[in-house]
Amino acid sequence: MTWTVVAATAAVLIVYGLICFYIGYNGWVWLRLNKPLRKYKYAYVALIIFLSLSMFAGRFIPIPLLSLIGGYWMVMIGYGILILPIVNVIVLLLKKRGVYWIGIGVLAFFAIIFVYGSFNAWSPVVRTYDVTIQKPADSENMKILMASDFHLGSIVGKKHLDRFIEIAQAEKPDMVLIPGDLIDDYIAPFLKTDMDESLKKIHAPLGVYAVLGNHDYYGGDKEKIVAEMEKAGITVLEDDTILVNNEIVLAGRKDPTDHSRAALESFIGSGDASRPVFLMDHQPIALEEARRAGVDLLVSGHTHRGQVAPAHFITSRIYENDWGYLKKGKLHSIVSSGFGTWGPALRIGTRSEAVMINVHFK
Structure with missing residues (x-):
């Protein structure tokens, strides 16, 4: 030092x-x-x-x-x-x-x-966005449930996670995306209260996918967190892509906390752009890079929209899209304020939320 x-x-x-x-x-x-x-x-x-x-x-x-x-x-x-x-x-x-x-x-x-x-x-809402992607797919429509920043740990626990499971069961999405910060630094409270068993209840016909956020790294439990998500049936993408239902290219980036984070173009090939391309990136800091790579839908979290007003004025100055929906060329960016909380178990000027994205293909 x-x-x-x-x-x-x-x-x-x-x-x-x-x-x-x-x-x-x-x-x-x-x-x-x-x-x-x-x-x-x-x-x-x-x-x-x-x-x-x-x-x-x-x-x-x-x-x-x-x-x-x-x-x-x-x-x-x-x-x-x-x-x-x-x-x-x-x-x-x-x-x-x-x-x-x-x-x-x-x-x-x-x-x-x-x-x-x-x-x-503690009373999450479901916000809904409709996006139209000018690419063909076997189905004309797809329902995606997205939630970020659970921060599961000593404050946000099993009861709040079960609220998300109830939402997932009620909404019946085709796919579930979790763009980072599932755990609040340390995995021990998650395991101690059997939240791993609750996590196994999240299902979707086309799968459940996640990336890691900065807080998934901070406690030094990254490998354990990935292992628990994989045991729960959640596919974790780290600078990687997967072809979903033989029609959707789904990519997931490492958080900038990980210094090995790769350039987007290194794992999204030019041939992928003919299909609809979805990307999970925890921090909404690379919208222009995503647009250039041909990404159609980018989902992120991290900002909490400041969580406690008037901090949202700060996040709106830092990020091009700090919350909600933004269209940048053909890129649709959606940023969630998060399902859980960090620090104080309070939200002023924001609300804990899950996001339903109705995707229409043309």
């Missing part, structure tokens, strides 16, 4: 510490209005320190509740930075009158965020 990295890490931790102090201090200013609570000053300080550390500890200590608390604290920091300066200005303008009720308003705001965000996270 270089001194530059050490200095940058120290700077980030100092800034983070100052932000946590700012939020904690604002909370104490309000709490001490109630005189009986003043004697709990040190307990309150200990609570703020615990919350500040939980955001990091939850990623390394296998305690689901700790991860959940850390995620909620992440949201409190994000919105605290946005609203507390405004609240401070209002308090100054009112010459500290009405501070108690302003504090109640802030608490009500966070209560609404947590309730509404939890509802959006």
Whole structure:
């Protein structure tokens, strides 16, 4: 580790510490209005320190509740930075009158965020897109069910995975595509809660296919994850193509996390372009490359559409298509906001979703 990295890490931790102090201090200013609570000053300080550390500890200590608390604290920091300066200005303008009720308003705001965000996270919707591909196929239409970013682990568990299975059974797709981040870093919670048995219940006449996302690499369990998906009947494509039903070329790319990721043209041949070509690529960063390679349908995830507003303004600036549908020449790009969550088990301005794609061939 270089001194530059050490200095940058120290700077980030100092800034983070100052932000946590700012939020904690604002909370104490309000709490001490109630005189009986003043004697709990040190307990309150200990609570703020615990919350500040939980955001990091939850990623390394296998305690689901700790991860959940850390995620909620992440949201409190994000919105605290946005609203507390405004609240401070209002308090100054009112010459500290009405501070108690302003504090109640802030608490009500966070209560609404947590309730509404939890509802959006745990009640997935099915979004439908229709695309027309100007190539012939034996059947005129095909139904594809696509879902990305499950992040199965200590927070997103078997109950939420079963919700997707119910959707798959109700929609009866011809094909199921999972473009990355099935697992949230480590496979142990997935296996411990028998989610592997649930995964085996996902079926489709033309098959179930997946690629790996960045979080499928982070925990060092990539080979185990691939093995579990293959045991569940899911074909994992890593810079490879497969001919589905002798008519559809389906390709899957390695995530950019994998430095051996190959150029698209190296495994999609020019001869494939006469058939409909579908591509799974976890991160929607190579739309132009896909268009040049003759891909007709590109499905991706990764962005979560920011997951918690106003982060969607950031993802919309980073990605050409950060969510939904975009047509680029003959390429149809569809990006999902994801079926699960990462970090906080909340969604504000987004909703957990599965995507139905009705493909029409001409």
